[in-house]
Amino acid sequence: MSIAIFDLDNTLLGGDSDALWGRFISEQGIVDAEFYAKENQRFYDEYQAGKLDIYEFLNFSLKPLSEHSLATLNQLHQQFMQEKIAPIMLPAAKELLKTHREQGHLLMIITATNRFVTAPIAKLFDVDVLIATDPEMIDNRYSGKVAGTPCFQGGKVERLNQWLKDNDRTLGESWFYSDSQNDLPLLERVNHPVAVDPDPSLAEHAIQRGWPLITLRQGGQSQPL
Numbered sequence: 001m002s003i004a005i006f007d008l009d010n011t012l013l014g015g016d017s018d019a020l021w022g023r024f025i026s027e028q029g030i031v032d033a034e035f036y037a038k039e040n041q042r043f044y045d046e047y048q049a050g051k052l053d054i055y056e057f058l059n060f061s062l063k064p065l066s067e068h069s070l071a072t073l074n075q076l077h078q079q080f081m082q083e084k085i086a087p088i089m090l091p092a093a094k095e096l097l098k099t100h101r102e103q104g105h106l107l108m109i110i111t112a113t114n115r116f117v118t119a120p121i122a123k124l125f126d127v128d129v130l131i132a133t134d135p136e137m138i139d140n141r142y143s144g145k146v147a148g149t150p151c152f153q154g155g156k157v158e159r160l161n162q163w164l165k166d167n168d169r170t171l172g173e174s175w176f177y178s179d180s181q182n183d184l185p186l187l188e189r190v191n192h193p194v195a196v197d198p199d200p201s202l203a204e205h206a207i208q209r210g211w212p213l214i215t216l217r218q219g220g221q222s223q224p225l
Contacts, residue, residue, distance in 0.1 A: 001106050005109075005174065005175060005186070008113060011196045012090065016044065018112075062135050085121055090217060092216040092217070112133055116135055195211055196222075197217055
C-alpha cells in the first residue's frame with residue numbers, strides 16, 4: 001500500500017499546535033504567562049532556525065502535563081480544540097487528505113509535537129496513523145519526561161522505520177508533505193517529497209532538488225507556489 005505522510009504544524013494546520021497549546025495554558029492561568037510566552041517564543045524561533053534542542057524543549061513543554069490529572073488535561077484539551085485548533089484547520093489540507101484517501105493510500109501524520117496535543121487533531125483529520133513524540137506515563141499520569149525517541153529531525157526517520165518494521169511494511173510509493181527544514185531527513189527518504197508553504201531554507205532546498213512547492217493556505221485546493 002502506498003503511504004502519504006504529512007507533517008502537522010504549519011503544514012496541515014495553518015499554525016503550530018505546540019505553540020498554541022503553550023499560549024492556551026498561559027491564558028488559562030495554568031503556567032506563568034509572561035515566562036511561558038517568552039520561553040515558548042524562544043523555542044519556536046530556534047525550531048524555525050533549525051537549532052532547537054529537542055530535549056530542552058520537551059523538559060519545558062511536558063512539565064505542565066505532569067502537574068494535572070488526565071481528566072483535567074482532557075477537559076482543557078477539548079476547549080483548546082475549539083478555541084485554537086478549529087480556526088486553523090485548512091480546507092485545502094482536508095481536500096489533499098481526501099485525494100490521497102480516495103486513491104487508497106495509507107494516511108499518516110508524523111509530528112514532533114507530543115501525542116497528548118496531537119492525537120485529537122489527527123482524529124479530527126481522520127488520519128489512519130499518528131507518529132508523535134510520546135510523553136512518558138507513570139501510574140496513569142504524565143511524568144513530564146519523554147518516552148523513547150523524540151519524533152524530531154532524524155528521529156522522525158527512526159520512528160517511521162520502527163513503525164514500518166512493526167507493521168511489516170516498506171515505504172514503497174510514498175509521499176511526505178512538510179513546511180520545515182527540520183524534516184529534510186525524512187523528505188530525502190520518500191520518492192515524492194513536497195514542500196508545503198515552506199520556510200526559506202526548505203524552499204531553497206526544494207527548488208534546487210526540483211521538488212514540488214505548494215500552498216494549502218489559499219482557497220480550498222492545494223496550489224503550486
